[in-house]
Amino acid sequence: xxxxxxxxxxxxxxxxxxxxxxxxxxxxxxxxxxxxxxxxxxxxxxxxxxxxxxxxxxxxxxxxxxxxxxxxxxxxxxxxxxxxxxxxxxxxxxxxxxxxxxxxxxxxxxxxxxxxxxxxxxxxxxxxxxxxxxxxxxxxxxxxxxxxxxxxxxxxxxxxxxxxxxxxxxxxxxxxxxxxxxxxxxxxxxxxxxxxxxxxxxxxxxxxxxxxxxxxxxxxxxxxxxxxxxxxxxxxxxxxxxxxxxxxxxxxxxxxxxxxxx
Numbered sequence: 001x002x003x004x005x006x007x008x009x010x011x012x013x014x015x016x017x018x019x020x021x022x023x024x025x026x027x028x029x030x031x032x033x034x035x036x037x038x039x040x041x042x043x044x045x046x047x048x049x050x051x052x053x054x055x056x057x058x059x060x061x062x063x064x065x066x067x068x069x070x071x072x073x074x075x076x077x078x079x080x081x082x083x084x085x086x087x088x089x090x091x092x093x094x095x096x097x098x099x100x101x102x103x104x105x106x107x108x109x110x111x112x113x114x115x116x117x118x119x120x121x122x123x124x125x126x127x128x129x130x131x132x133x134x135x136x137x138x139x140x141x142x143x144x145x146x147x148x149x150x151x152x153x154x155x156x157x158x159x160x161x162x163x164x165x166x167x168x169x170x171x172x173x174x175x176x177x178x179x180x181x182x183x184x185x186x187x188x189x190x191x192x193x194x195x196x197x198x199x200x201x202x203x204x205x206x207x208x209x210x211x212x213x214x215x216x217x218x219x220x221x222x223x224x225x226x227x228x229x230x231x232x233x234x235x236x237x238x239x240x241x242x243x244x245x246x247x248x249x250x251x252x253x254x255x256x257x258x259x260x261x262x
């Protein structure tokens with residue numbers, strides 16, 4: 001039976017991938033900081049008859065990250081699918097925000113994607129099969145924040161990786177969703193109450209789109225036609241216009257917060 005390794009599987013998109021891959025018959029290696037939630041999820045998945053290995057690790061810690069790299073390189077326990085999903089957002093402006101928080105975001109969302117992909121693809125290429133799914137974001141196409149910049153790196157890196165892997169039997173996919181109904185925004189203390197329901201996606205829809213696009217050989221997967229239209233627009237709309245739109249959006253959020261505080 002093949003094995004898949006998923007980072008950040010305790011909730012949201014990562015958990016969606018873990019459940020989908022389990023239902024497809026993969027044994028799993030689940031990597032996250034929250035060992036209690038990992039054990040709870042692994043118990044549920046083991047009940048379905050698959051093997052689940054739990055690795056409690058903070059990917060922002062280089063030593064703990066190295067342990068996950070070593071697991072991916074283990075020739076006796078090959079990993080066929082790698083899902084780099086771990087990440088978070090921070091609700092602050094860069095100019096007057098906490099730079100250590102910004103650094104932590106980079107340490108979790110950029111460095112592990114590079115190092116875990118490197119650890120995985122060597123064995124995959126040697127076997128002539130395998131897949132790397134890097135969870136990016138529609139934000140990667142927009143000039144907004146450190147989060148957008150980190151996700152832009154993930155998207156660009158995945159495109160370059162896919163080019164290098166062409167003809168090897170190994171595939172790389174950047175999944176670029178928009179708003180997804182998960183704990184993500186709540187954990188970042190981002191108020192989404194005023195957002196239009198039409199922009200929200202369900203986890204299962206996002207995962208299904210990724211798996212379909214991976215099978216079709218696509219490199220970029222953007223779930224939902226509104227987001228596909230948005231991404232297409234970013235290729236023709238000048239960046240200055242996008243920046244002005246973001247300033248307007250932030251201004252509206254600030255006014256709304258001030259009115260609610262009265």
